[in-house]
Amino acid sequence: MKIVFLVLLGLHSAAAVTHSLKNIVTASSQVPNFPEFVIVGMVDDVQIQHYDSNTTRLVPKQDWANRVTEDNPQHWERYTARCLGLQQIFKGYIETLKHRFNQTGGVHIFQWVGGCEWDDETGEVSGFRQVGYDGEDFLSWDVKTNTWIAPKQQAVITKNSWNNDKALMAHYKYLLSQDCPDWLKKLVNYGRSSLMRTELPSVSLLQKTPSSPVSCFATGFYPDRAMIFWRKDGEELHQDVELGEILPNHDGSFQMNVDLNLSSVTPEDWRRYECVFHLSGVKDDIITKLDKTAIQTNWGKTGDGRDGGFPLGAVIGGVVVLLLLVVGIVGFFLWKKNKKGKDGVQPANTTDASSSSLSSSVEVQNTGL
Incomplete structure (x- = not known):
C-alpha cells in the first residue's frame, strides 16, 4: 500500500472571503511510532486543536483558539471526553473494514474529513464530508442530495445503512449548514488578527x-x-x-x-x-x-x-x-486531491448535537459501518 503523508498547508489572506472549518480524523493500525488515533481541527487550514491517543487530551494549538472557553469554560474537558469515545468507535471501524476487505494484519488507515465553508461576502455556506480507507475513497457525501455515495462495493452496506437513517441525515444537514458555519464565524472573529495578517518575503x-x-x-x-x-x-x-x-x-x-x-x-x-x-x-x-x-x-x-x-x-x-507537521499533526493523506462539488469532500457523524468545532463537522455514526 502506498502511504502518502498529509501536509497541512494554506491560509486565507486578507483579500480572501471564503473561510473553512475542517476536522481531520485518522485511525491507524500497526503504524510504527504513530498514534493509533489523531484528530486535527483547522480554521482556514490553520491548526487550532489537536488530540491523539498517546496524550488523550484535546488541546488548543493557537492562543486565540483558547477563547472558546469564554462561552464554555469546560470546552476542552468536554470534548476530550468526546474524543475518547471517538477513539474507540474508530478502532472498531478499522476491525470491521479489515474483515469486510478480507484483510488480516499489516498497516491500515481509516480517515474522514468533515467541515464547512463560509463566504463572508455573499454569506453562502456549504458543508463537506468524505471517508477514506487505505488510501482510497470509501464514502463520499453528496451535498446537494444530502446522501452518501459508495465508490466501492464494500461500502454499499454502510451507504444504505446511513442513508436510511432519515433523522440522522437531517441532523447532518443542520450541523453542516447552520451549526458549523456559526462556529466558524466565531472562530474567524477570534483569530482575525492572525488569520488576516500579511507578510512580504x-x-x-x-x-x-x-x-x-x-x-x-x-x-x-x-x-x-x-x-x-x-x-x-x-x-x-x-x-x-x-x-x-x-x-x-x-x-x-x-x-x-x-x-x-x-x-x-x-x-x-x-x-x-x-x-x-x-x-x-x-x-x-x-x-x-x-x-x-x-x-x-x-x-x-x-x-x-x-x-x-x-x-x-x-x-x-x-x-x-x-x-513535524506530518508526524505531529495528522498522519496520512488518503486522497491525492480534494474533490469538492457534487461528489462532496468529506466524512461523517454523531447523534450528539452541540455547537462546537468538533461536533459540527465530526459526527460519528452510532450504528457503525
Whole structure:
C-alpha cells in the first residue's frame, strides 16, 4: 500500500472571503511510532486543536483558539471526553473494514474529513464530508442530495445503512449548514488578527552550479496565497521554467521557488528576464531582475566577489517543519486531491448535537459501518 503523508498547508489572506472549518480524523493500525488515533481541527487550514491517543487530551494549538472557553469554560474537558469515545468507535471501524476487505494484519488507515465553508461576502455556506480507507475513497457525501455515495462495493452496506437513517441525515444537514458555519464565524472573529495578517518575503536568486537553472526563491511570506513566476520582456514564461511547491517555514511563514533554465539564453539577453512574486491582497509585486552579480551559489564566489551560498537554513527549516507537521499533526493523506462539488469532500457523524468545532463537522455514526 502506498502511504502518502498529509501536509497541512494554506491560509486565507486578507483579500480572501471564503473561510473553512475542517476536522481531520485518522485511525491507524500497526503504524510504527504513530498514534493509533489523531484528530486535527483547522480554521482556514490553520491548526487550532489537536488530540491523539498517546496524550488523550484535546488541546488548543493557537492562543486565540483558547477563547472558546469564554462561552464554555469546560470546552476542552468536554470534548476530550468526546474524543475518547471517538477513539474507540474508530478502532472498531478499522476491525470491521479489515474483515469486510478480507484483510488480516499489516498497516491500515481509516480517515474522514468533515467541515464547512463560509463566504463572508455573499454569506453562502456549504458543508463537506468524505471517508477514506487505505488510501482510497470509501464514502463520499453528496451535498446537494444530502446522501452518501459508495465508490466501492464494500461500502454499499454502510451507504444504505446511513442513508436510511432519515433523522440522522437531517441532523447532518443542520450541523453542516447552520451549526458549523456559526462556529466558524466565531472562530474567524477570534483569530482575525492572525488569520488576516500579511507578510512580504525576501527574494533571492540561487544557482547550484554554473550550468544549473537559476532559482528565484521567496521565503518569509504570509499567507500562502501567492504566485511566483519568471517573465521575459514583460511576458510570463511557461517554457524552460519549473515551479516548486509552497512549503512552511519554522516560524509559520512560507517559502516557494521557481526555476529558470538558461541553457539557451545568451548572457546579453539575461537583462530581459525578471522574477515576479505576487501575494494575494497586496497591490505591488516584488520584481527581481536576473542579474549575475546578485546570484547566490554553493560552488564559489558570485560575480562581484561576494561569498555565494544558498540560504540552506531557510530551506532545511521548511523541510523540518514539513516533517513535524506530518508526524505531529495528522498522519496520512488518503486522497491525492480534494474533490469538492457534487461528489462532496468529506466524512461523517454523531447523534450528539452541540455547537462546537468538533461536533459540527465530526459526527460519528452510532450504528457503525
